[in-house]
Every structure is written in structure tokens, then in C-alpha cells.
Amino acid sequence: MQLLIEAIGFGIAAGAVIALGAVGFSLQFGISSILNITYGSLMTLAAYIGLFLIDLGVNPWVTLAIAGVVVGIASVAFHRWLLAPLARRGTRPFAIVIVTVSAGVILQYVILAVAGPETQSYGDQGGQTFHFLGTTLGASQVAIVGLAVVLMLALHLLLTQTTLGRAMRATSSNRILAQSCGIDTDRMSDVAWLLSGWLCGATGVALAITTAGFDFSIGQVFLIPMIAAAVLGGVGQPYGAMVGGLVVGLASELAAAYSNPAYREVVAFGILIAILLIRPRGLFGAAWATRRLMA
Amino acid sequence: MGTRRSRFGTLLALGVSLVVAACGGGGGGSAVPTQTGPLSLGVIAPFTGPAAQFGKLLSAPCVAATDLINKAGGVMGHQIGCVSIDDTGDAADAVPNVSGAIATTSNFDMAIGLESNTAATTVPLVEAAKIPFFTTNGLTQFNKNTLQYYYRMTPGDDANGAAFADWAVKQGFKNVAIVFQNNIGSEGNLPGLASAMPKLGGSIAIQLTIPADAASYSVEVARVIAKKPDALIWSADPQTTATFLSNYKQLNNGVLPAMVTATDSLTPDFFKAVTKVVGINYVTSNIWLVGSYFDQTTPAFNTYKAALLADTKTHDIAPVLSTVGPPAGAYDGINIMALAMIMAKTTVGSAYNADILKVVQPSAGAVVVGNYADGMNALAAGKTIQYVGVLGQPAFDASHNSGGQFSATKFNADGSATLVGTMPGAEVLNLLG
Numbered sequence: 001m002q003l004l005i006e007a008i009g010f011g012i013a014a015g016a017v018i019a020l021g022a023v024g025f026s027l028q029f030g031i032s033s034i035l036n037i038t039y040g041s042l043m044t045l046a047a048y049i050g051l052f053l054i055d056l057g058v059n060p061w062v063t064l065a066i067a068g069v070v071v072g073i074a075s076v077a078f079h080r081w082l083l084a085p086l087a088r089r090g091t092r093p094f095a096i097v098i099v100t101v102s103a104g105v106i107l108q109y110v111i112l113a114v115a116g117p118e119t120q121s122y123g124d125q126g127g128q129t130f131h132f133l134g135t136t137l138g139a140s141q142v143a144i145v146g147l148a149v150v151l152m153l154a155l156h157l158l159l160t161q162t163t164l165g166r167a168m169r170a171t172s173s174n175r176i177l178a179q180s181c182g183i184d185t186d187r188m189s190d191v192a193w194l195l196s197g198w199l200c201g202a203t204g205v206a207l208a209i210t211t212a213g214f215d216f217s218i219g220q221v222f223l224i225p226m227i228a229a230a231v232l233g234g235v236g237q238p239y240g241a242m243v244g245g246l247v248v249g250l251a252s253e254l255a256a257a258y259s260n261p262a263y264r265e266v267v268a269f270g271i272l273i274a275i276l277l278i279r280p281r282g283l284f285g286a287a288w289a290t291r292r293l294m295a
Numbered sequence: 296m297g298t299r300r301s302r303f304g305t306l307l308a309l310g311v312s313l314v315v316a317a318c319g320g321g322g323g324g325s326a327v328p329t330q331t332g333p334l335s336l337g338v339i340a341p342f343t344g345p346a347a348q349f350g351k352l353l354s355a356p357c358v359a360a361t362d363l364i365n366k367a368g369g370v371m372g373h374q375i376g377c378v379s380i381d382d383t384g385d386a387a388d389a390v391p392n393v394s395g396a397i398a399t400t401s402n403f404d405m406a407i408g409l410e411s412n413t414a415a416t417t418v419p420l421v422e423a424a425k426i427p428f429f430t431t432n433g434l435t436q437f438n439k440n441t442l443q444y445y446y447r448m449t450p451g452d453d454a455n456g457a458a459f460a461d462w463a464v465k466q467g468f469k470n471v472a473i474v475f476q477n478n479i480g481s482e483g484n485l486p487g488l489a490s491a492m493p494k495l496g497g498s499i500a501i502q503l504t505i506p507a508d509a510a511s512y513s514v515e516v517a518r519v520i521a522k523k524p525d526a527l528i529w530s531a532d533p534q535t536t537a538t539f540l541s542n543y544k545q546l547n548n549g550v551l552p553a554m555v556t557a558t559d560s561l562t563p564d565f566f567k568a569v570t571k572v573v574g575i576n577y578v579t580s581n582i583w584l585v586g587s588y589f590d591q592t593t594p595a596f597n598t599y600k601a602a603l604l605a606d607t608k609t610h611d612i613a614p615v616l617s618t619v620g621p622p623a624g625a626y627d628g629i630n631i632m633a634l635a636m637i638m639a640k641t642t643v644g645s646a647y648n649a650d651i652l653k654v655v656q657p658s659a660g661a662v663v664v665g666n667y668a669d670g671m672n673a674l675a676a677g678k679t680i681q682y683v684g685v686l687g688q689p690a691f692d693a694s695h696n697s698g699g700q701f702s703a704t705k706f707n708a709d710g711s712a713t714l715v716g717t718m719p720g721a722e723v724l725n726l727l728g
Binding site: 002003006007010013014017018112117118119120121122123124129136138207210211212213214215217218221222252253256257260261262264265 | 343344347348351477503504505506508509510511512513514515517518521532533534535536537538540541542544545546548563564565567568571572573574
């Protein structure tokens with residue numbers, strides 16, 4: 001029973017990081033219909049920006065915000081000057097995915113060339129420990145869970161309570177109709193890529209804090225569970241991605257607790273497939289989201 | 296007539312050419328196959344991907360050995376160059392890279408590396424190409440083999456596992472937790488550990504295999520802590536180690552367990568990553584690194600270390616690298632292959648391979664040499680040589696494996712290492728099976 005409680009606590013902590021990244025990934029897809037695999041390498045970039053700043057003495061949480069801004073701007077540039085023109089020229093969605101895979105590989109190897117293959121670390125950022133309900137979590141884990149909750153709430157309010165959010169949702173639903181209503185859909189895309197890029201960068205730094213050690217492959221390694229969380233929640237559905245992240249995190253930790261930990265991800269992804277068999281569009285997916293993914 | 300004479304002359308020349316070629320290519324003739332130009336020494340190791348650090352580490356003994364060989368005039372006038380062949384650390388991805396290198400590299404006559412993660416696919420390729428190679432892999436599947444061009448100067452992983460257990464019990468750790476990363480090299484230690492612990496009166500509190508590079512190992516750590524082990528017997532990459540120990544520290548009120556791990560971790564990467572997370576005191580006081588033993592006071596060792604220090608490419612890692620068995624075995628292997636070439640009077644792998652065992656064969660009246668230059672000079676003087684290198688006297692069995700003794704080392708505060716104990720090879724091997 002003790003192990004179960006601990007696994008749930010650790011699962012929530014792990015799920016919070018996955019959810020942060022999954023929400024950004026899902027938001028990008030929702031607004032632009034682009035499955036951006038470069039997202040993983042951009043997380044890696046953020047982790048190394050974080051390392052540079054932390055080595056200069058910058059507070060890790062300030063670093064997280066700064067890395068988020070840098071990656072957010074890079075994401076906007078990447079979309080506006082590479083992906084959007086390709087889409088406008090009628091490039092097939094599958095080809096655009098390959099472009100993002102290629103760009104991700106290039107970025108990853110540029111990072112490798114500059115930073116080297118060695119394992120890097122921000123040092124021990126765990127901080128004070130908190131014991132509650134039979135679980136022990138470090139201050140950084142609690143902070144990341146809190147950050148995830150706050151950001152999700154902020155995103156929810158943005159999307160539902162502001163004109164900007166409503167314009168973004170309109171763009172996501174029907175770009176042509178949104179344009180005919182006077183919405184600057186290009187600007188909405190920029191905002192969505194900035195926001196999702198910020199989440200991507202923040203997740204990269206959060207991952208590096210959580211793992212304590214990382215190298216140039218960190219983003220690619222964790223992109224897979226994030227995509228899984230996004231698919232589980234219903235691609236294009238930020239709220240679904242939040243829940244998907246938690247499910248993936250919990251499933252992985254529970255698998256590690258009650259089976260051979262070597263297969264923790266196998267169990268987690270097995271659960272994911274089982275859920276998708278029951279709910280093909282994901283936990284919160286609308287029919288259009290699935291259709292767009294399959295297009 | 297003129298035409299007939301000319302035709303006869305052509306046929307005669309052709310006949311003579313065929314006879315000469317037959318003598319040169321056949322085994323029974325006195326001529327030996329020859330090559331022109333520099334020789335290529337393949338360093339088959341990961342140079343990209345998560346294990347890229349190994350490529351750098353395995354290149355160092357190649358740099359040291361070839362620097363010395365080339366400085367001595369090369370092998371029968373041939374200079375030797377190190378050729379990096381990226382096996383990527385993945386057995387499947389290694390195949391096209393190694394096959395391509397074999398097909399396109401000129402004078403590819405010797406190889407080192409072929410580490411555990413890729414040996415299953417790379418060893419057959421190099422063997423088929425008839426290129427003698429000294430491997431650093433520890434796979435138990437090679438403990439008994441019939442390969443002709445294969446040589447290994449470090450123990451199999453099962454023997455390493457038994458050495459872990461031996462050292463842990465010697466330190467008073469009788470109830471251990473075994474946590475290994477799920478790769479072929481780490482898991483190869485398990486059979487030896489499982490066999491040795493009960494024989495030593497010890498027990499295994501818990502045994503876990505974990506995936507590399509997870510976001511957190513909190514659950515695994517909780518399972519280990521619940522079993523209250525005396526020590527952790529550990530094998531994983533630096534990133535996984537840093538994450539696991541960070542979680543352990545968090546969940547165990549800052550208290551970390553003693554750790555026995557492999558000398559594979561005796562790298563700047565491991566030292567830097569783990570020190571940054573858990574502090575220098577723990578790393579220098581509570582981590583023992585167990586692996587092949589060799590005497591670090593011999594002239595052969597001094598030559599090896601001096602060569603590592605002398606080259607700017609290896610200078611920085613020389614203090615640590617010179618204390619690790621597998622790279623030292625690769626260095627010895629290069630010297631042995633080069634001396635075998637001189638003995639056989641040919642640089643072609645298929646021809647000099649038979650002389651490799653003769654280079655290390657103890658015999659009355661043989662001149663004992665510990666480096667290439669001394670061996671070359673003794674052979675030039677018409678003497679018989681016996682190579683006793685950095686790892687001591689090689690004793691190859693029928694499968695071309697030479698195990699040796701075991702040692703435990705600890706990190707110093709500057710990342711270098713200090714020998715803290717030894718274990719005779721026979722003592723460890725008795726704990727197996």
C-alpha cells in the first residue's frame with residue numbers, strides 16, 4: 001500500500017513535466033495542423049540554454065522562463081519562415097512531418113557539435129523535501145507540479161475568457177471562416193507558436209532539473225511520452241494533453257512499482273493503446289481532431 | 296614467323312606471370328603478401344549517440360600506440376593511422392558502418408574496440424574480413440569460441456560480476472541491492488553476481504533492471520530503500536546514475552548507499568556528472584570501481600601513460616584512462632599485432648595472425664619486451680621476444696581470451712583514480728558456476 005501511494009505521488013510529479021510538454025505540442029497541432037517533431041530538439045536546446053545560464057549563476061526558475069522565451073521566439077521563426085511557407089505551397093502534411101524530423105535531427109547534432117556528448121547537470125536542484133500522504137517529493141518537483149497547474153489554468157483562462165483566446169480557437173476550428181470574420185490568422189498562429197514554444201522551452205529546463213543529468217538526446221527521449229500524452233488526450237486538445245500527461249506519468253510509475261522497471265514504458269504504452277481502443281479519439285478528442293491527424 | 300615468335304613470347308610471359316602469382320598467393324611458397332602505403336587501424340566504437348564517450352576513450356590507446364610505433368619508424372616502414380569507425384552503440388546500426396569501412400578502407404589490417412553493445416554483429420564482420428582484432432567486449436558468449444582473428448585481454452562480464460560480489464563482501468557489504476541498466480554490457484554481470492554472492496555468504500536484497508535516462512527513478516529507489524541494503528552494486532551510464540542518486544538522496548533523507556560499480560565508470564563524464572549532483576565527498580569515499588587489475592609501476596605502464604600524456608588529443612584524460620583495463624588491453628593489442636607483422640614479415644592480417652600468439656609466448660631465452668620499439672629492435676637482432684605489456688603477461692586460452700586479475704579503485708578529488716585493492720583472478724573465477 002505504501003508503495004502504491006508513493007508511486008501515485010511520483011507519477012503525478014513525472015506526469016506534470018510530461019503534461020507541460022504535451023500541452024505545448026498539442027496546442028501547436030491544434031492551431032496549425034502541423035505535427036512538429038522538432039519540438040524534442042527544441043526542448044534539448046532549452047536544457048542547454050538553462051545550463052549556460054545556471055553556470056552563470058542565474059536562478060533555475062528564472063532560467064526556465066528565459067529559455068522558454070528564447071525557444072518561443074525560435075518556434076515562431078521556425079513556423080513562419082519554414083513550415084508555413086511549405087504549407088502554403090501545398091506540401092503534403094506527411095512531408096512537413098519529415099521536414100520537422102529532419103530539422104530536429106540537424107538541431108540535435110548542432111547541439112552535439114557545440115556542447116559535446118558529455119552528460120551535463122544543473123547540480124542538485126531537488127531542494128527541501130516535502131512529506132505528505134506518504135509520499136516524499138523534492139521542492140523542485142512540487143514547484144514543477146505547481147507550475148504545471150498554474151500554467152494550465154492560465155491557458156484555460158486565455159482560451160476561454162479572452163478575445164485573443166477565442167480568436168485562437170476560431171483559427172483552430174476553421175481558418176478560412178476565421179479570416180472572413182476579420183481575425184488575423186497569421187498573427188494567431190504566431191501567438192500559438194510563441195506560447196507552445198515557451199511551454200516547450202520551459203519543459204526542457206524542467207526536465208533537466210528533474211533528471212539531474214542530461215545530454216543532447218534529452219528532448220528526443222521525452223518527446224515520445226509527450227506525443228503519447230497528446231494522442232491519449234486527443235491531439236489538438238490542450239486539456240486532454242494535461243490529463244494524458246498525468247495518465248502516462250502514473251502508468252509509468254505504477255508499472256515500475258509492480259513490474260520489472262526495465263519495461264515501465266512498455267506497460268505505460270500498452271495502457272495507452274488499450275485506452276485508445278476504447279476511446280479511439282482520445283480521452284477528450286473531437287472527431288475533427290482525429291480527422292486532421294489522419295489527413 | 297615474326298608474328299608466331301611474338302605470340303610465343305606473350306604466352307611465355309603470361310606463363311611466367313602465372314607461376315610467379317601462384318607462388319606469391321599460395322601458402323606453400325616463400326613469398327609473403329605485401330602492401331604499400333600506410334596501414335589503417337580501425338577503432339570500432341560508438342562515436343555518435345549516447346555512448347559516444349566510449350569512442351573517445353577507445354581512440355586514446357590507438358593514439359598512444361600509433362604515436363610510439365610511428366616514432367619508431369612504423370611497421371617495416373609503414374606508418375599506422377587510427378580510423379574511427381562509428382558503430383553508434385547500436386548492434387543493428389553498426390552493421391552498415393562497419394561493413395562499409397571494411398570495404399572502403401585501404402590496408403585495413405588491424406582493429407580494436409568492438410565493445411559489448413555491438414560485438415554480436417561487429418565481431419563476425421571483422422572475423423570474416425580476416426582482420427585480427429583485440430576486442431574490449433565482455434560478452435560471456437565469447438568466453439568459449441572458435442574465432443580465428445579474435446583476441447580479448449580483459450575478463451568476461453560474468454567474471455566482472457563475481458568480482459563485484461567479492462569486493463562488496465570484502466568491504467563488509469553482505470546484503471546488497473543490484474541495480475543495472477538494461478543494456479547487454481551491464482546485464483552480463485548478473486550471472487556472475489548471482490553465483491558469487493551466496494558462495495561468499497552474502498545475499499541479494501533486491502535486483503532491479505532499469506531503463507536508461509528516465510525522468511525519475513523514485514519508485515525504483517523506494518523499492519531499494521525498503522529492502523535496507525548495505526550497498527548498491529550498480530552499472531549504468533552517467534546520466535542514469537546522476538538521476539538515480541539524486542532521487543535516492545531525496546528519498547533517504549540525504550543518505551546515500553555505498554556503491555560498487557565497474558571501472559567502465561572511471562571516466563571524466565561519470566565523475567563530473569555524479570559529483571555535480573551528489574558531491575565530491577560521496578564520490579571519492581563511497582564509490583568503488585571494480586575491474587581488471589594491472590601493475591601501475593611497470594616500465595610498460597610508464598611508457599603507455601607517457602604516450603597518453605604526450606599527445607594533446609589524450610593528455611587531459613591520461614590520468615584516469617591509464618588506470619582502466621580495456622583501453623590498456625587495446626594498447627597492448629596494437630603492439631602485439633604490430634610485432635606479429637614484423638615476425639611474419641607481412642602486414643596482411645590473414646598472414647600475420649598466426650604469429651600473434653608467438654609474440655606473447657613465454658620461452659627460454661626470449662627477450663621480454665614491454666613496448667613496440669624494444670620488440671622491433673630485438674626482432675631485428677634476430678632474437679625471440681616475449682611481449683609483457685601494460686596488462687602484464689597475456690595468457691590466451693584456446694578461445695584467445697586472457698582474463699588476468701581484478702582490482703578496486705576509488706576516485707580522487709581531481710577525477711583521477713587510486714588503486715585500493717586487488718583480487719586474484721583464480722579467486723574470482725572460482726566464484727563462477
